[in-house]
Amino acid sequence: MINLKSPANRWAWVEIDQAALRHNVREFRAIIPRGVKMMCVVKADAYGHGAVACSKVMLSAGADQLAVATVDEGVRLREAGIEAPILILSEPPVTSVETLVEHDLMPSVYSEEFALIYGEAAAAADKVGRYHLAINTGMNRIGVLPREVVEFRRAIDFHRGLECAGTFTHFATADEIGGWDFELALNRFVTAVDALREAGIDPGIVHCDNTPGTILHPEARMDMCRVGIGLYGLHPADVTIPKIDLRPVMSVRARVTHTVYPEVGDGVSYGLTYRVPKRNVQIATVPIGYADGLSRNLSNQMEVLVGGARCRQVGRICMDQFMFAVDVNTNRAFHPTHPVEFGDVVTVIGWDGDQLITADDHARLRDTINYEVTCDFGLRLEKVYV
Numbered sequence: 001m002i003n004l005k006s007p008a009n010r011w012a013w014v015e016i017d018q019a020a021l022r023h024n025v026r027e028f029r030a031i032i033p034r035g036v037k038m039m040c041v042v043k044a045d046a047y048g049h050g051a052v053a054c055s056k057v058m059l060s061a062g063a064d065q066l067a068v069a070t071v072d073e074g075v076r077l078r079e080a081g082i083e084a085p086i087l088i089l090s091e092p093p094v095t096s097v098e099t100l101v102e103h104d105l106m107p108s109v110y111s112e113e114f115a116l117i118y119g120e121a122a123a124a125a126d127k128v129g130r131y132h133l134a135i136n137t138g139m140n141r142i143g144v145l146p147r148e149v150v151e152f153r154r155a156i157d158f159h160r161g162l163e164c165a166g167t168f169t170h171f172a173t174a175d176e177i178g179g180w181d182f183e184l185a186l187n188r189f190v191t192a193v194d195a196l197r198e199a200g201i202d203p204g205i206v207h208c209d210n211t212p213g214t215i216l217h218p219e220a221r222m223d224m225c226r227v228g229i230g231l232y233g234l235h236p237a238d239v240t241i242p243k244i245d246l247r248p249v250m251s252v253r254a255r256v257t258h259t260v261y262p263e264v265g266d267g268v269s270y271g272l273t274y275r276v277p278k279r280n281v282q283i284a285t286v287p288i289g290y291a292d293g294l295s296r297n298l299s300n301q302m303e304v305l306v307g308g309a310r311c312r313q314v315g316r317i318c319m320d321q322f323m324f325a326v327d328v329n330t331n332r333a334f335h336p337t338h339p340v341e342f343g344d345v346v347t348v349i350g351w352d353g354d355q356l357i358t359a360d361d362h363a364r365l366r367d368t369i370n371y372e373v374t375c376d377f378g379l380r381l382e383k384v385y386v
């Protein structure tokens, strides 16, 4: 259903379907065994969906913990009154330790220097600095090497200001079924955690599955699953589609701000890369551009929906606006007397009637993944929660 309430100051917005979000959280809660915690990943402003509002929905629908990428993202959640445990998915700079302690945010840890300075800051505030130890099992992005894990913990565990609340790793290939690389990484992780336990060291909450892991690798759910993209109704890979029912949460809409019938042969937008081929081609303007996350690489490639019909986007996408063509000669929705009008709702992502354009459609055209598409639309567009 199209939400007809557009923001007061701009005829372009991201629509967030809270019922779809709640549905997705419950779908994951239903496949994650009771007793296994669910951590919802709301980094990058909840993949562009708005972290504060989404976190509240997630916590009320069964999430136990939250994860963000940066200290500031965590602070924003605390300032909005969110009290659930919050993990920062990498080790922030040492200059952030006071902020971490003040707002009770758990950093990922994989350097001794950071750990001890964080422990000092916690002790000085009469608090315990909880953290999660990250282990590098093959992605080679962050983390302590498996063979160094016991030694690492021994080097920092003396500090009374530190408490290891969890131990985790992140898989490079969780979206593949039956892959050797996944087996190897999982094996390295299990071995490292076992080594900690054998040395009498408590690893805290042990976790490694992301969205594809949670769906495809139940054997790796352990104490907690970290679910991200699936909550937003998008699949990390084609292989997860038949396994769980997810509903897209984000739609991107705008209203037509201008229309014109150019002369045949006239062009549209910078460089005039599209030329009007015949009479009765209407050019309509939409106030969304690449500064709103609509990649310029989609120029002359994408479609939009208006009145339940598909129209070709034409000409180069500008920073704040783009144009599309309505072929009044042939477009069944408008033919022949109903061209688009000032104020008509245009759907860039989402449903209009029986037509749908998805973040995956954009990802395919842009040669990227749906994650980047929704993150990008979070950049500047106002979010309307329905």
Ligand SMILES: *Cc1c(COP(=O)(O)O)cnc(C)c1O
Pocket: 041, 043, 089, 169, 170, 209, 210, 211, 212, 226, 227, 228, 229, 230, 236
């Ligand atoms: C982003 C991220 C996740 C969530 O990944 P999805 O594929 O979106 O589920 C989980 N863990 C870590 C460490 C991450 O960086």
